[in-house]
Amino acid sequence: MSEDSQIIRDLARGNGEVLRQIYEKYKIELMTIATALLYDREAAEDVVQDVFASFVESAGRFRLTGSLKGYLAVCVANNARNRNKARRRCNAVDLDGADSMASNSEGPDFAAIFGEELQRLAWAMAQLPFKQREALLLHVYGGLKFREIAKLSGESANTLKGRYRLGLDKLRSLLNSEVRR
Amino acid sequence: MKPAEDIHELVKKLQVEPSANVDKRVHDHITKALDDWEESKHTSWRDRRPRIGRIVMRSRVTRIAAAAAIVVACLIGLIFWRGTASGIALADVLAKLEQVTTYSYQTHSILTRRSGGEERHSTVLISQDQGIKITLKKIDPNGTESEPSDTYILPEQNRIVFVMHEDKTYVRVNLDDDTELEQHKGENNDPRIIVEKMLKHQHNSLGQSVVNGVTVEGFQTTDPNYDGGFMTMSDMMGKNEEVDIKLWVDVKTFLPVRLEEDIVKDTGTRFHEVTDNFNWNAIVRPDDLKPVIPEGYTSPVPEIHIPVFDEETAIKGLRLYADAAGAYPVDLKNKTPIQDYRKIPGNERSAWESLPDDEQSRRVNDILMPILGLGAFYEELVEDKKDPAYYGDTIGLSDTDKVLLRWRLDNKQYRVIFGDLSAKTIASEELSELEKR
Numbered sequence: 001m002s003e004d005s006q007i008i009r010d011l012a013r014g015n016g017e018v019l020r021q022i023y024e025k026y027k028i029e030l031m032t033i034a035t036a037l038l039y040d041r042e043a044a045e046d047v048v049q050d051v052f053a054s055f056v057e058s059a060g061r062f063r064l065t066g067s068l069k070g071y072l073a074v075c076v077a078n079n080a081r082n083r084n085k086a087r088r089r090c091n092a093v094d095l096d097g098a099d100s101m102a103s104n105s106e107g108p109d110f111a112a113i114f115g116e117e118l119q120r121l122a123w124a125m126a127q128l129p130f131k132q133r134e135a136l137l138l139h140v141y142g143g144l145k146f147r148e149i150a151k152l153s154g155e156s157a158n159t160l161k162g163r164y165r166l167g168l169d170k171l172r173s174l175l176n177s178e179v180r181r
Numbered sequence: 182m183k184p185a186e187d188i189h190e191l192v193k194k195l196q197v198e199p200s201a202n203v204d205k206r207v208h209d210h211i212t213k214a215l216d217d218w219e220e221s222k223h224t225s226w227r228d229r230r231p232r233i234g235r236i237v238m239r240s241r242v243t244r245i246a247a248a249a250a251i252v253v254a255c256l257i258g259l260i261f262w263r264g265t266a267s268g269i270a271l272a273d274v275l276a277k278l279e280q281v282t283t284y285s286y287q288t289h290s291i292l293t294r295r296s297g298g299e300e301r302h303s304t305v306l307i308s309q310d311q312g313i314k315i316t317l318k319k320i321d322p323n324g325t326e327s328e329p330s331d332t333y334i335l336p337e338q339n340r341i342v343f344v345m346h347e348d349k350t351y352v353r354v355n356l357d358d359d360t361e362l363e364q365h366k367g368e369n370n371d372p373r374i375i376v377e378k379m380l381k382h383q384h385n386s387l388g389q390s391v392v393n394g395v396t397v398e399g400f401q402t403t404d405p406n407y408d409g410g411f412m413t414m415s416d417m418m419g420k421n422e423e424v425d426i427k428l429w430v431d432v433k434t435f436l437p438v439r440l441e442e443d444i445v446k447d448t449g450t451r452f453h454e455v456t457d458n459f460n461w462n463a464i465v466r467p468d469d470l471k472p473v474i475p476e477g478y479t480s481p482v483p484e485i486h487i488p489v490f491d492e493e494t495a496i497k498g499l500r501l502y503a504d505a506a507g508a509y510p511v512d513l514k515n516k517t518p519i520q521d522y523r524k525i526p527g528n529e530r531s532a533w534e535s536l537p538d539d540e541q542s543r544r545v546n547d548i549l550m551p552i553l554g555l556g557a558f559y560e561e562l563v564e565d566k567k568d569p570a571y572y573g574d575t576i577g578l579s580d581t582d583k584v585l586l587r588w589r590l591d592n593k594q595y596r597v598i599f600g601d602l603s604a605k606t607i608a609s610e611e612l613s614e615l616e617k618r
Contacts, residue, residue: 014566023207028198031365035197045203056214121191140192153423154403
């Protein structure tokens with residue numbers, strides 16, 4: 001039995017304290033995914049808090065069908081996507097329909113969020129459309145297979161794979177061009 | 182050019198830690214939830230209602246009408262579900278719905294199984310004060326509608342009445358546990374509690390569209406853990422593999438216009454339902470929700486009783502299971518006992534379906550209900566945080582003095598059911614010794 005399965009089993013048996021264990025185990029990964037999707041630390045913290053609040057509320061009935069980390073990662077992505085849509089509506093920044101952060105001339109402070117060393121990567125990822133960034137993060141950082149993401153998000157695995165490939169190609173191109181500069 | 186693996190490794194280096202403030206807020210939330218669980222001595226009426234559905238669903242006599250009850254529960258739940266990031270907040274929809282005391286709607290359902298399928302059409306009338314009436318018709322492959330069946334859900338009487346016009350039969354289901362239901366009467370048909378459940382799951386906006394000339398805002402959830410009425414009720418048909426629920430809400434009135442549900446179970450069973458023709462603030466006359474049983478109709482069983490989910494039912498369920506299987510259920514979680522019981526040769530659903538209706542009904546009341554009650558009792562112990570433990574995977578019928586099931590009564594005492602199905606209250610300190618046996 002996997003560690004996560006044991007945790008969920010303990011939870012079902014009434015040991016609610018394992019909720020703290022789950023939060024501590026996955027908080028950095030979930031916070032990173034939320035931050036890399038929203039490029040707004042405060043909003044990302046709200047996402048992580050919301051997702052855990054929902055998870056805590058439904059914990060007694062939770063049924064693990066895949067990986068717990070994957071489930072939580074998709075919840076974070078869904079929540080971040082909703083916030084991203086709301087933000088776009090409010091700010092009307094995305095006039096041409098592309099939902100990358102590239103059009104934001106001010107831009108987030110990548111170094112402040114991710115550190116000096118990774119600011120170039122963070123900048124490059126911010127140039128990707130949200131959905132490509134989401135597919136890339138869930139697959140690479142969340143460790144989810146495309147069919148797992150598909151099952152949890154309701155989108156087709158092929159669509160997600162396509163987004164991932166496009167995102168990866170663009171990221172590779174951006175990073176290489178940065179290296180050459 | 183960087184290979185994909187390099188980029189993967191680079192992406193994995195990204196790390197952002199939540200602030201101490203967020204850590205505190207999450208841990209505070211967990212603390213509060215744990216406290217609430219501790220205080221929650223009883224689950225809500227809505228938590229119990231699905232069990233009624235599961236129980237009656239096993240009887241062929243009541244299967245059709247029970248399916249109608251599922252439809253109601255589904256709709257009560259799903260039409261109030263809330264989404265985010267939309268022009269309309271579903272909280273506003275909820276606020277609006279709280280002002281509606283009577284309403285009706287229609288549902289068209291298609292159920293597809295490996296062994297075949299069924300198509301149904303139902304009309305539902307709900308009065309917050311008086312109860313619910315569902316009229317359901319089956320539709321054959323030629324499009325011909327069957328004689329209807331009527332289901333009356335009467336919370337004030339703790340009773341459900343099914344009237345099957347095709348068979349000229351009726352069934353009354355009484356809920357034995359009056360005390361438990363009494364405290365939940367005030368909540369009955371109150372959508373707020375159900376909405377709170379819906380809100381726990383991820384959902385997204387579908388934007389605006391037009392349904393029957395009405396401008397609507399759409400909301401969708403695909404979370405397989407979503408446990409709205411329908412999915413909870415249909416849990417015995419398998420676990421959710423795919424879930425796609427879409428709710429369309431009138432942007433002017435904030436009330437639902439159309440609900441679409443697609444659910445695929447791991448058993449291969451697929452549900453597709455569309456609910457529309459909502460009539461908000463429908464006129465309900467006193468007789469509309471009064472059960473009508475035409476003269477000459479008979480009941481194949483005197484009454485169906487939903488057992489109290491207590492120790493007595495649990496012991497009876499364990500005994501019945503052991504009599505049939507020669508061993509105790511390996512697990513009491515979820516529906517394991519009843520699912521495993523159904524795998525015992527001679528007890529499969531197909532085997533029972535060939536029995537006369539009255540014999541089926543007797544077995545439902547005398548056998549299935551206690552076994553279902555056993556699982557429900559254990560679920561309640563878990564939900565009530567009674568520190569339950571069950572050892573059916575290692576304890577057999579000959580282990581007469583060993584602990585089979587135990588749960589906490591209070592800080593100092595535990596209740597124990599032994600391998601011989603005797604029960605005893607013991608001090609907490611005795612438990613560890615007993616469990617070492």
